[in-house]
Amino acid sequence: MAYRVGIAGATGLVGQRLVARLSGHPWFELAALGASERSAGRPYREAARWLLSDPLPPEAGERLVVGCAPGDFSGCDVVLSALDATAGRLLEPALARAGLPVVSNSSAMRMDPGVPLLVPEVNAAHVDRLLSRPAAERGFVVTNPNCSVTGLAMALAPLHRAFGVRRVVVATLQAVSGAGLDGPRAIELLDNVIPYIAGEEEKIETELRKILGGADERGFLPAAIDVAAHCHRVNTVDGHLEAISVELDRRPSVEDVVAALEEFTGDVRGLGLPSAPEAPIVVRREVDRPQTRLDRDAGGGMSVVVGRVRPCPVLTVRLVVLSHNTVRGAAGGALLNAELLAARGLLGRGTGA
Amino acid sequence: MAYRVGIAGATGLVGQRLVARLSGHPWFELAALGASERSAGRPYREAARWLLSDPLPPEAGERLVVGCAPGDFSGCDVVLSALDATAGRLLEPALARAGLPVVSNSSAMRMDPGVPLLVPEVNAAHVDRLLSRPAAERGFVVTNPNCSVTGLAMALAPLHRAFGVRRVVVATLQAVSGAGLDGPRAIELLDNVIPYIAGEEEKIETELRKILGGADERGFLPAAIDVAAHCHRVNTVDGHLEAISVELDRRPSVEDVVAALEEFTGDVRGLGLPSAPEAPIVVRREVDRPQTRLDRDAGGGMSVVVGRVRPCPVLTVRLVVLSHNTVRGAAGGALLNAELLAARGLLGRGTGA
């Protein structure tokens, strides 16, 4: 019997990806599509301007959109949130207080001291904190990081475990889908690079530390890593590419770094999570890979692709990292989080909804 | 009376820019268009596939293309070289030995111990070495740096003078015109980023040191600066944008850094060089500038535009630099070098050619 899943913020770009990925999902079934009041009451097909090349699943297209209040998700076992930060800050705590597990892609609660910020392969153990919460608290929130952080965290995790990451300088070349349906106009971005994304550099610098840090009964303990980010919006549809210089505690050879990356299996191996890719990290050895369009779909968009591992004349090692921002970095990442919760017994099944 | 100028490698993209810029130049007149044997003997209009939106100057269009041997430039007072590295290595020393001053955009001779690598505002004094050469040596070679180095050198020069540059991490987002007429195919670059440009990272790391270093009678003394470069080809026509983290000897405030950049007038002020921009460096204070398309033409493409000056959590300061790669970084830069030579009395005028 499948878990019944509601989506809050279902009409946006990430919401659309969630709808597409839930179609045919082995563990989950779509139970509610929540959006703003403007959309509520209309068939999803009309309320959402579908912008994916994957077809809109017909059963979702016919479903009537509801709101995003707790009552709209009665009967749901879990709510996936693709709300924007402002709406998320308002609605996600309310959903959790009403007893609903909330798996959020929004930035609203990521840095909240009680909320796990998850990249399952990297810090699945951070959900342990939820196991010890008071029995009365059925609801909770877990989050996935900003789309530009996921690939970075995944690529640095094995290096941090093996060699100790101290400092990171990262330049991102981010796709327009990362800005959602209200992103830059074509006239702003054509034949252009915009070297600024509001709030993005700060998110990279703080979220990475929380993900690579520890967690105990008192809370999350950020890793002591200094991060300097330079964010750019470029003319690609999907896929965030990042050029990274890392300072490590030790000075491993390039071969040792590649080996650490390739041997990384992640902390959810064996759980059979449907969205977990065969290989969390794919290492390319060609001199000019990863490339955004050619590599973003590796592992169905859920693998992180790393290449150009080479010494850094300033810090220790340089590399290029690519991850699919609306799959691994958003909808797929959120879904993987929900699967982790299910596998860890943190989702109940509604009884008669 | 104008100096008579030959162009070696006149049919390529940089050669075309040189032809366009020489039209109406107050000090120089076009005297010879040299290219490969395949082109020699044909009118330039047919030999070159003109790809600039500026019109092909009619008098250049009708001129018959010659070869690139010394004899082809007899009667010239100076040769501007837009040859590729292989041809440059072969032909430029031959032209110099034949008594011709050669102002080269090619990478062939840049790191040669006897050849100045010039960004006039930054190291005009490096031409002093040519003054002391034996009287018999009428010819010589001067070069301008790789198109991704010019903006970097210009932006770092005032910081180096004021605060001492120690280490630099730079990520470039480079336009396709930088690859010339044989650059990437549309199918390779559309909706894509290529995180690799052959030889480019090495050039940045070595050329910067030579430019910011000193020069005395024994030769050029590279600055002791460690540089780590990450190069990317992105979908822009013109304009190389660079995200830079710099470690300085001192820790100036952001305001001090901005002041040093804005007060930089460069070492050729007062010489009246026709291609020298009013302001070598333009500082933008908006949060999202410079942008490639909007700012590349600042100062007629000869100014370097700097923005987003802010502290760096890993090194000392972060900034974004933009310069026009085929103007300031190639044709305009070479022409400015030729103008510097003229102003310094290093170009003779032919006597009857």
Added chain:
Amino acid sequence: MAYRVGIAGATGLVGQRLVARLSGHPWFELAALGASERSAGRPYREAARWLLSDPLPPEAGERLVVGCAPGDFSGCDVVLSALDATAGRLLEPALARAGLPVVSNSSAMRMDPGVPLLVPEVNAAHVDRLLSRPAAERGFVVTNPNCSVTGLAMALAPLHRAFGVRRVVVATLQAVSGAGLDGPRAIELLDNVIPYIAGEEEKIETELRKILGGADERGFLPAAIDVAAHCHRVNTVDGHLEAISVELDRRPSVEDVVAALEEFTGDVRGLGLPSAPEAPIVVRREVDRPQTRLDRDAGGGMSVVVGRVRPCPVLTVRLVVLSHNTVRGAAGGALLNAELLAARGLLGRGTGA
């Protein structure tokens, strides 16, 4: 003494182009910058998000923005309108009733039976109607066509005069600047073509007839030409390219068609209008020209470039036409109209403004 010019709708993309082109104009000087209430009272530099690579003229940047009511343009000799259609319908008649000549780029009044729709080289005589209006009516409105119509009208005018145009099938490939600052998002247009532009096909089909038609004391007499338009938005910054099949009354040779195009000097030759290009139509003979980026700036963006003239297996002749949509098709076209009015004595000079 220069005519004093106000701009209504000065903050949009066409308004910005007008501001740029007025800087240094020999006949006109900027006297007022009108925009919406939200902008009024702020310096233009802040009110407009300047998106041109030409620099914002400093004196315009400091000027305080006013509204768009008649009182806001007191002291102006003419108002250039870059308003959108809705605002134009409201404000342009009011400005004219207040005695102001209005030269509008908006679609609001184009098809009004009393309003000339001008492409000066093609139908300058249409302004004659204004000469016979009652003396009391000092104000009036003249318009330039939709940006996709100007090039089409210019290219067809000599063919209509020489051979009689009967039917036209035209497919447009239009640049994003044509949609202004609220045009398609990058996510909508990247790696994409949108085969629809709201209202555009109807405008082409009706405006062309009015421009190529006659005018007498009773009004404008549309030409009897059937037009079928197919409009597309493509990924170019500036420049509307159009593929045209034309049916003519006669069957001229390709050479005759080319000759008619090349010999077309237009109806304003000799008036010395500053914005009139040397050649209204430039014919390219290469098999693959005009191309959008390479040819849109011909004649400073004011020439229309025609190429690929060849027989049509279905109608009579096929050709490709390119014109710069925000220069010739908008700001430059409006300014040329204003210059025509000045040359024809239809602009008075304010006496004490």
Added chain:
Amino acid sequence: MAYRVGIAGATGLVGQRLVARLSGHPWFELAALGASERSAGRPYREAARWLLSDPLPPEAGERLVVGCAPGDFSGCDVVLSALDATAGRLLEPALARAGLPVVSNSSAMRMDPGVPLLVPEVNAAHVDRLLSRPAAERGFVVTNPNCSVTGLAMALAPLHRAFGVRRVVVATLQAVSGAGLDGPRAIELLDNVIPYIAGEEEKIETELRKILGGADERGFLPAAIDVAAHCHRVNTVDGHLEAISVELDRRPSVEDVVAALEEFTGDVRGLGLPSAPEAPIVVRREVDRPQTRLDRDAGGGMSVVVGRVRPCPVLTVRLVVLSHNTVRGAAGGALLNAELLAARGLLGRGTGA
């Protein structure tokens, strides 16, 4: 038991698509990868620069590339040819004479009087001619049309059957993948449209007639349809979009035209061809569809998407057609042809390969 398939021209872009589509094909198995002498003897993984985002099937990657002579395909039951026109003209007849059925995507033999030019849904009956060939001739050639013709032929076929097509004006907006690995450079196409593709307009005008025409024992009888094509290369990766004006013998309503398109099931329904899409034609009713990126993958890239059906003021009806050029228009179309041959009993199975 699967048919053993060789690919001639396996390293190019269409060859790569064929390799990808053969992986897991229910009727066919890959038996030989033929390419030029430069590639022969090397593993396919090295010989081909793989540019698809679908991964290179590992078993194909390890296979050694052979040449394209008959002996290289001994043991094959059929050869799929992705050769260029020049190589195809040389090699395809030789392969056929050696007894091999050749299913070609190249233009070499398309207009040959003895060679069927197939879009199976439209003219599957054209293969009947092969049934009556002399018993001694085991080999033969069938072809699929140019990538810009397939969608056009598919969309016009039901209109031709129902209402009689007389004249067609078509403007194409073609993706860069249509030009293969040697297509335009990024510098040539960025922020640009190229209104010319060598030979393309002629192919559209002749191939369409052959496809929509009849076939009897004497040969193929082209349909009497006049076609005027205007071809453009635009900045899209995949998907050819076409704006079409059609003159019909009758004047059906828009609803009748839509009905004819939607009711078209094609001539291979019931044969169970694995590559045949559920719906050969998908009609979109939104005002702005089809769009290249959003619709090219309809039916796995094998459906043709039609929209904007509306009256034409010059001919009879206007519509927009989109088809995936490297799937339906090349590799998928060729494979569908091979499947048709198999279903019609025209492929033997090798006995001792």
